[in-house]
C-alpha cells in the first residue's frame with residue numbers, strides 16, 4: 639500500500655500536492671527519463687518557472703491524471 643497523501647516539493651511546504659511537474663535535465667538524464675516534482679496550487683507557478691528557465695520542464699499534469707496514466711502504462 640502506498641497511498642500516502644502526496645506533499646508539495648516546494649521547500650518548507652507541507653500542503654497536499656495537486657500537480658506533477660515532469661522534468662528532465664539533458665546533462666544528466668537520458669531524453670526519455672522523467673523526474674517529477676509535486677506541487678500544490680500555490681507553488682505550481684514557482685516550481686514551473688524554476689524548471690522552465692533552465693529548460694528542464696517537460697510537462698505539468700494534474701496529480702490524478704499523472705497517476706492514472708502511470709497505472710495505465712505500467
Ligand SMILES: [Zn+2]
Pocket residue numbers: 646647648651652653677678679680681
Ligand atoms: Zn506548496
